[in-house]
Structures are given as C-alpha cells and as structure tokens.
Amino acid sequence: MKSEIKIDPRYAETDQMGIIHHSVYPVWYEMARVKFCKDIGLPFHEIEQRGVGLAMVHMELNYIKPSRFGESIKVVTSLIEFTKVRMTFKYDVYNGLDELINQGITKLVWLDKNLKPINIYKAHHDIYCLFLEQLEK
Amino acid sequence: MKSEIKIDPRYAETDQMGIIHHSVYPVWYEMARVKFCKDIGLPFHEIEQRGVGLAMVHMELNYIKPSRFGESIKVVTSLIEFTKVRMTFKYDVYNGLDELINQGITKLVWLDKNLKPINIYKAHHDIYCLFLEQLEK
Amino acid sequence: MKSEIKIDPRYAETDQMGIIHHSVYPVWYEMARVKFCKDIGLPFHEIEQRGVGLAMVHMELNYIKPSRFGESIKVVTSLIEFTKVRMTFKYDVYNGLDELINQGITKLVWLDKNLKPINIYKAHHDIYCLFLEQLEK
Amino acid sequence: MKSEIKIDPRYAETDQMGIIHHSVYPVWYEMARVKFCKDIGLPFHEIEQRGVGLAMVHMELNYIKPSRFGESIKVVTSLIEFTKVRMTFKYDVYNGLDELINQGITKLVWLDKNLKPINIYKAHHDIYCLFLEQLEK
Numbered sequence: 186m187k188s189e190i191k192i193d194p195r196y197a198e199t200d201q202m203g204i205i206h207h208s209v210y211p212v213w214y215e216m217a218r219v220k221f222c223k224d225i226g227l228p229f230h231e232i233e234q235r236g237v238g239l240a241m242v243h244m245e246l247n248y249i250k251p252s253r254f255g256e257s258i259k260v261v262t263s264l265i266e267f268t269k270v271r272m273t274f275k276y277d278v279y280n281g282l283d284e285l286i287n288q289g290i291t292k293l294v295w296l297d298k299n300l301k302p303i304n305i306y307k308a309h310h311d312i313y314c315l316f317l318e319q320l321e322k
Numbered sequence: 323m324k325s326e327i328k329i330d331p332r333y334a335e336t337d338q339m340g341i342i343h344h345s346v347y348p349v350w351y352e353m354a355r356v357k358f359c360k361d362i363g364l365p366f367h368e369i370e371q372r373g374v375g376l377a378m379v380h381m382e383l384n385y386i387k388p389s390r391f392g393e394s395i396k397v398v399t400s401l402i403e404f405t406k407v408r409m410t411f412k413y414d415v416y417n418g419l420d421e422l423i424n425q426g427i428t429k430l431v432w433l434d435k436n437l438k439p440i441n442i443y444k445a446h447h448d449i450y451c452l453f454l455e456q457l458e459k
Numbered sequence: 460m461k462s463e464i465k466i467d468p469r470y471a472e473t474d475q476m477g478i479i480h481h482s483v484y485p486v487w488y489e490m491a492r493v494k495f496c497k498d499i500g501l502p503f504h505e506i507e508q509r510g511v512g513l514a515m516v517h518m519e520l521n522y523i524k525p526s527r528f529g530e531s532i533k534v535v536t537s538l539i540e541f542t543k544v545r546m547t548f549k550y551d552v553y554n555g556l557d558e559l560i561n562q563g564i565t566k567l568v569w570l571d572k573n574l575k576p577i578n579i580y581k582a583h584h585d586i587y588c589l590f591l592e593q594l595e596k
Numbered sequence: 597m598k599s600e601i602k603i604d605p606r607y608a609e610t611d612q613m614g615i616i617h618h619s620v621y622p623v624w625y626e627m628a629r630v631k632f633c634k635d636i637g638l639p640f641h642e643i644e645q646r647g648v649g650l651a652m653v654h655m656e657l658n659y660i661k662p663s664r665f666g667e668s669i670k671v672v673t674s675l676i677e678f679t680k681v682r683m684t685f686k687y688d689v690y691n692g693l694d695e696l697i698n699q700g701i702t703k704l705v706w707l708d709k710n711l712k713p714i715n716i717y718k719a720h721h722d723i724y725c726l727f728l729e730q731l732e733k
Contacts, residue, residue, distance in 0.1 A: 230529030
C-alpha cells in the first residue's frame, strides 16, 4: 500500500535562504508515517496506548529541489522492509508542480514502555500481521 | 535575583524575512527559565524528578526589534510574582548591541505528575522557600 | 468574517509532559492567519510577492487546557482591530471535544521589503479595503 | 581539524517518549557546522554576507542511544570529503556520560545568491583553500 499526505509548508519553516529549512523534512516524514498508520486502520496514538513505541535508528534524506512557502507538498509513503523487530519506510516528496523534490528512508525498531526493543511478532501479533500486509514488493 | 543566559540564534530559527521567527522567543524564554532554576541551585530536571511540573497558563510577548542569525542574544530573567500556586517570570531580551529587542512575561502553575495543579507551599515547602527568596521587589 | 483551520498536532510537537508544548501555539496562530488570508482571497505568499510583509509586535496567549497528539485541533480566527498601520487578530483554539483550550491575540504591523513599517492605506489601498471588510464588530 | 560544540537539549525538544525527538539532530548538526566555521575563522554569517550559501543535498543519521533533557551533549565535527563543488561533514554526538549516541554525515553544495550551485574554487578561492586545509585524512 502507498499512503499519501498533503502538507502546506508553514511560514515558520522557511529560513533566510527563502526556502523550507532542511530540518523540516524529518518532521514531514513523521507526519507521513502517522498518516500511513491511520490509513491502515491503526492510528499511531492507539499503538502507543497499547504500550508500544517506535524508535528511529537510521534516517537518510536526499534533497533534490527546495520547497517553498505557498506551495502544497505531497508525501507518498511505502513500507519497503519489514521484520519481526524492525521496519523501513520510504518517502517520496513532491512539490506543487508534482516534481520529486526529496526522497528518504527511515528505519525504526519497536519498543516497549521502557524503551526496550521488542519482537512485535511475539508481543503484538495483530500489529505484526497488519504491517506485513502493507509491505511493497 | 536576576539570571542571565547567552543564546546564539540558530540558522533553522531564521525565516524568509531574514530574521529570527517570532515563535522562537517562547523557546528562548523557556531556556531562560531553565537557566534561572539552575542558577538558584535547583535544575529543572531535578524538579521534575521530584514529581513536580509547571504548566504555562499565560504568556505575553512584546517585539521591539528583530534579532538575526550571527549575533549573540542575552536574556535577563527575574521572578516578579510568586504565590503558593503560581509564579510570573519577566524576560528582557537584548541583541548583540545590547539593545532591548523583546520583553515578555510568563505565568506558570505548579503541577503534580497527573498534571493537576498543586499548592507548592504544602507539597514541597523547600521549593516554595527557594523561589520566594528570588522574588524581585 | 471568522476563518477556521483544522490542525493535527504533530508527534514532534509533544513534550515529555505528554502534551503539546506551549511554544507550538504561536505557530498554530500563524497557520490560522495564513488560512484567514487565503479565505479572504489574498494568500499570504501573494501579499509577500507584492513586497509587503507583516511583523509581530505583540502576542498574548492564555492556556486553558492542554492538547494532545492524536486529537484534531480547530482554530477560529477573527480580525478584531484594524487601522492603517496595524491589526489585531484573535484566536480561539478548540480540542477534539470542541472545548476551548487556548485563546490569544496577535498585533501585527505592515512592513515594506526593508522591514520598515508602512501605512497600508497609502501603500496598497486594495489590501487595506479587503482587510477592513473583515473586521468583526 | 575537529570542532567541538556543547549543547544543552531544550525542554521543547523532548517528546512524549521522554527523550529528545529525532528531528532535533539535524538542527544540532547545523549548529555544529556553524561552530566549525567559527572555529576556522570564517563565521557562517560572513560567508553568507559574501553572497555564498550552502544547500543540503544528502544527510544520513544513525541513532544509537536516546538523549535527554538535563544532560549536556557534545558534538564533534570533521570535514571528511571536499571538492570544488561539494563537501561532507561527519558528526559524532556524545551524551553526558561521554557515550557515542548518534553519528551522521551531511553533504552540502555551494550556492550563489540565486541558489545556483557554484564552483567555490573559482568563485571564492580563499574559502576553498581554508576549508581544504581542514580536511581530515
């Protein structure tokens, strides 16, 4: 499954080069993941209410073109790797002209309430199955 | 007592007007409060470790001049009101030329771990006394 | 006219008290102003393209209840004061249960490209008239 | 040359997991680059005053351990690749116990005022030479 989210860059996210600051994209990726979880029927705050968290372990971002305040951004998200302990999301960011302006991946591990890594297959089998179904081949 | 903190504006805090975005000042005020707590010998993370929190209930900010990336900012903080349940801090922000560029106040209430307001005089008398001593007349 | 915007709090906007950090509200107010401008037919980036800016000179925020990740926020914005050089917006922030959780105002002045205050009545009469029409009595 | 910067995590940078949010590290990397430029005698705002900018083209971050409000962070920065058009910085982030908690790299290209890539060797030979001297072998 591919999930999509529309984002209007905030004025506060611009910098004095007149573009959206590069540190904003990790936040957009996170919004895209949250939308992904909502789209598969398991809102992220419900995952947390079950005592499960996710920790970022690796992130890569490629900046192709700048984005600007006043245009509407689209992020397309897919799950490209998934194991019992870890998953990798891929993000394609498009500007108002539908040009690909940024691409990235994030690797996350499942955590319990004490921030210890868990095996989601064992700990919450339904969550494991739901995410596995979304894996892009 | 007056507490001082030096802050170097971050590039990410600039906006496309070429100045520090106005939403950054509440964060600088918070850094100034944290420095105040450190200066009186009670670091804020130690207050939290005792199960006590603070909630913002009112904030006012006056913007006099812009600040810019590349200059060093100074915030002078003082406690101007203090009761058993609430306190008011005042912040004077100076730019690299020592000009007053922003002034504000914040009113905060003491909370317990469940985010319920508490009477700090009753709950943690030593904290009450320590802050009371700092009150500017 | 009253303008409305829906905002989903971002995970990155939470703090270790488990609520949305108080410094996020000025950014939400700004998003609400940008939506206001869009709703009256004059997107803010078009105002800037005409060489006009706005500077924050005063902001007041009252925090009534916390907001949390996972709920949807609504901000209702109205223009409550308007002169040739300055305007005041009022913001009412509602949580997912439609409870008023925050209220604030911002005073802004019109600027030219060099960040000098201007008389918008003289400099851009059409912008002056458009905003004046929105004034809440 | 290795440059060092000390950073006190801000309360606003925590999230509801009780740790510093992962999106803060790109901002810390940027503060570390700005400190690097200051340490070699060419403050970043002076580079910009000469009409030169830098655009992020690639960033990678590895998160090893969380960081927390109340501890002091150290970032050690070095220049590990340098050509006429592009450079790569490496960042090692240490927590209050001097444990390595995060490692990353950023690739940046030189820009002119119109955000077009430039050859810094041709455009500003002194800047080229100064950075080249800092390259870690």
